[in-house]
Amino acid sequence: MSKAKRVTITDIARLAGVSPGAVSFALNGRPGVSAETRQRILDIAEQHQWEPSSAARALVGARAGVVGFAVNRPADTLGAEAFFTDLIAGAQSELSRHRIAMQMVLVSSIDEEVATYRRWRSANQVDGVIVIDPRDDDPRLTLLPELGLPAVVIGSGASQAGQPAAIWLDDGQVAHSLFDYLSALGHRSITYVSGPAEFQHTRLRTEVLASLSERGVHGEVVTTDYSPAAASAAMRTLLSRAGRPTAVVFDNDVMAIAGLRVAQEMGLAAPADVSLASFDDSVVAGLVHPSITCITRDTFGLGADAAGFLLEQIEAPEVLADRVGSLPQLTVRESTGVPARR
Known part of the structure; x- marks a missing residue:
């Protein structure tokens, strides 16, 4: 078959020995053909680099895939x-x-x-x-x-x-697992360096941190755009204060690593001078020194x-x-x- 000619459903049907309707069912993932026939049709379509026509698809309401x-x-x-x-x-x-x-x-x-x-x-x-x-x-x-x-x-x-x-x-239960742990260690000044405040998970984590005031924990939230630069700037400000927090929790692992670098730049050690944690985990978070306490999710x-x-x-x-x-x-x-x- 000439490569210059666009392969059509009719062409695929002829090569597969089935009707054009069966080809349509197979290519759009609909029932009506056997698994063996569906696979044969899909193999032929891939072999001939078949692509659906977006105009035709819009007209007939077929699946885009x-x-x-x-x-x-x-x-x-x-x-x-x-x-x-x-x-x-x-x-x-x-x-x-x-x-x-x-x-x-x-x-x-x-x-x-x-x-x-x-x-x-x-x-x-x-x-x-x-x-x-x-x-x-x-x-x-x-x-x-x-x-x-x-x-x-x-x-x-x-x-x-x-x-x-x-x-x-x-996310409320997840936030409790991290903030409660820091509270149990004895931290009474915890800062959460978050992403945008309008996200539901940011609000839930903020509410959990605020609830720890009943245990004598002072919670603070600093919002950022998730970037390492914003996390670094927030960390420098926090660690430059006379009453700096004893624990800082970041929304993701990249922000936490940026915060760790700032602490080291300022001559502070984790966790001796400040504890650090993240709501996201990664391979890198476990390889840096010190490795970072994280919420691990699949x-x-x-x-x-x-x-x-x-x-x-x-x-x-x-x-x-x-x-x-x-x-x-x-x-x-x-x-x-x-x-x-x-």
């Missing part, structure tokens, strides 16, 4: 966060088993993210989307049902009526579970019930200890 993932993060910080690397790898591993692609875009604001969903839906570019970092009064969670775009939200709590299904982790598994959940949601006529992800665990390492007397 793609899921969308819009990420509202600074581009220069995304690659450094192990959370996103693992989450995307997990999602891709599950999607590839079903021959589904992922279209990921970076957006600079929630308005741009909303516009992306509208564009994807109008052009039938994606079959569904994975949503992260939910907020209180989140416009995305009302828009997606209005658009009829299947979605799964990775969040910190159960979904509300009329919102997309969620796969969620109890982010790869979370990505795979979210992708599988989304594929089920795409097939389902109604919004599916929420699912609870595996609870992250506290991993205690060298960077935390009993605070020194001053």
Whole structure:
């Protein structure tokens, strides 16, 4: 077959010895063909580098074979966060088993993210989307049902009526495991260096820290944009004060490592002078010296579970019930200890 000619469903049907309808069922992941026939059709399509026509797909309402993932993060910080690397790898591993692609875009604001969903839906570019970092009064969670775009939200709590299904982790319980541990060590001045304040997980962690005032703990929150530069600047300010905190908790491992470097730059040792911890873990967090106490979560598994959940949601006529992800665990390492007397 000439490579100059675009391979069509009719061509694939002729090569596979089946009807064009059977080819359509197989390529769009629909029932109606046997597993053996489906695989033969998919192999022929791959061999001849078949690609669907986006115009035809929009006209007939066929599946795009793609899921969308819009990420509202600074581009220069995304690659450094192990959370996103693992989450995307997990999602891709599950999607590839079903021959589904992922279209990921970076957006600079929630308005741009909303516009992306509208564009994807109008052009039938994606079959569904994975949503992260939910907020209180989140416009995305009302828009997606209005658009009829299947979605799964990775969040910190159960979904509300009329919102997309969620796969969620109890960030309040997770925050308690870390902040309670520091309190039990004797820390009475704890600072949480967070990401943006509007995220639900930031609010939950802030509320847990505030609740420790009943135990005599003074909690403080410093918001940043997740970047190492912002974390470093916050740490320099904290450690330059006469009444510096005895423990500092960061939202992710890259921020914590940046904070550790600032402490060392200022001649302070962890945990002798200040304890450090992170709400995200990574291989690097366990290799630096001192190694950093972290909340360890199966982010790869979370990505795979979210992708599988989304594929089920795409097939389902109604919004599916929420699912609870595996609870992250506290991993205690060298960077935390009993605070020194001053």
